[in-house]
Amino acid sequence: MLIKETIQEKAYELGITFCEFVPADITFSAEKIQDWYSQGYAAEMKWLEQNIDKRTQPSLVLDGAKTIIVCGLNYWQIKPERQGSIATYALGRDYHKVLGNKLKTLCNFIEDLGERTKYYVDTGPVLERPIAELAGIGWQGKSSLLVTKQYGTFFFLGEIFTTLPIECKSEKHTNFCGSCSKCMLACPTGAIVTAGKVDANKCISYLTIEHKGAIPLEYRKLIGGRLYGCDECNAACPWNKVAKTTSEQDFTPRNYPSARDILYMTSEEFSTTFAGSPIHRIKLERLQRNACIVLGNIGNKNDIDALQHAVKSDNEIISEAAQWAIGEL
Ligand code: SF4
Ligand code: SF4
Numbered sequence: 001m002l003i004k005e006t007i008q009e010k011a012y013e014l015g016i017t018f019c020e021f022v023p024a025d026i027t028f029s030a031e032k033i034q035d036w037y038s039q040g041y042a043a044e045m046k047w048l049e050q051n052i053d054k055r056t057q058p059s060l061v062l063d064g065a066k067t068i069i070v071c072g073l074n075y076w077q078i079k080p081e082r083q084g085s086i087a088t089y090a091l092g093r094d095y096h097k098v099l100g101n102k103l104k105t106l107c108n109f110i111e112d113l114g115e116r117t118k119y120y121v122d123t124g125p126v127l128e129r130p131i132a133e134l135a136g137i138g139w140q141g142k143s144s145l146l147v148t149k150q151y152g153t154f155f156f157l158g159e160i161f162t163t164l165p166i167e168c169k170s171e172k173h174t175n176f177c178g179s180c181s182k183c184m185l186a187c188p189t190g191a192i193v194t195a196g197k198v199d200a201n202k203c204i205s206y207l208t209i210e211h212k213g214a215i216p217l218e219y220r221k222l223i224g225g226r227l228y229g230c231d232e233c234n235a236a237c238p239w240n241k242v243a244k245t246t247s248e249q250d251f252t253p254r255n256y257p258s259a260r261d262i263l264y265m266t267s268e269e270f271s272t273t274f275a276g277s278p279i280h281r282i283k284l285e286r287l288q289r290n291a292c293i294v295l296g297n298i299g300n301k302n303d304i305d306a307l308q309h310a311v312k313s314d315n316e317i318i319s320e321a322a323q324w325a326i327g328e329l
Contacts, residue, residue: 051125084259087229186236296325
């Protein structure tokens with residue numbers, strides 16, 4: 001068996017959904033990233049402007065890199081109903097750990113062959129969607145997400161950079177969005193400003209996860225019942241009609257408290273409840289800020305006691321969000 005098929009077979013044994021290859025000497029133009037950044041669309045995500053050389057010349061990520069192995073892990077499943085919706089990707093265990101462990105096992109196999117490796121899961125200076133596009137996996141849709149014919153859009157991407165030469169070619173996948181613009185129409189805040197360009201300042205995913213300050217007033221009502229992240233552009237994509245429920249046990253939805261109960265949580269309770277979840281990284285303060293916005297939008301009079309409790313928070317952002325929510329109710 002060729003090394004390519006051996007690696008794919010090992011990847012599938014580990015539960016990885018797809019595994020493709022692209023030469024590491026591909027390059028990208030810095031112009032598109034710099035243009036997006038100079039328009040302020042990256043919001044506070046300053047790290048995206050760093051390491052432009054590695055982002056545009058992936059072979060710089062690992063000295064002597066010959067191949068990039070692009071792996072995807074399906075996470076689609078039906079979301080449980082709850083007060084305060086959580087993006088599908090965050091229902092279970094943190095994907096950085098789940099996919100990261102699988103990539104680490106693949107790296108060990110490659111290193112046993114005497115080669116070097118370096119892997120990333122949604123971290124590091126890696127333009128993962130454009131790389132996956134050149135590996136022929138799918139195309140960057142108008143939502144900016146990677147769309148595939150076989151698996152839809154609900155999957156995580158991870159990349160292994162390796163010195164192992166593997167026969168493969170760089171071939172950009174055809175874009176099959178056509179005249180569709182369902183993702184753009186579905187976006188509650190109009191964050192997809194033009195095809196393939198998302199303004200993070202307006203994106204609910206950014207606002208509820210990355211954004212550290214108060215949620216700007218203009219977006220509070222539009223956040224609706226979304227406590228953590230947003231699935232709308234993903235869910236609107238018609239290519240997801242092929243999506244199958246993930247078989248990854250680690251992504252089994254966890255039983256998290258309601259938005260109302262989150263407002264009564266202590267730091268210790270938060271750490272225990274959200275340990276190992278991607279939600280853990282936004283910390284209790286940001287989650288309570290989000291819970292106030294959610295209750296202001298979808299709560300009722302029974303939630304006022306929880307919001308009054310939050311008004312007394314030492315954290316001004318939580319206290320102000322709770323006052324706003326009480327006003328809405
Ligand atoms: S995640 Fe939500 S808010 Fe962000 S671009 Fe997609 S639909 Fe719009
Ligand atoms: S919803 Fe339509 S336009 Fe958006 S990414 Fe999917 S196919 Fe492309």
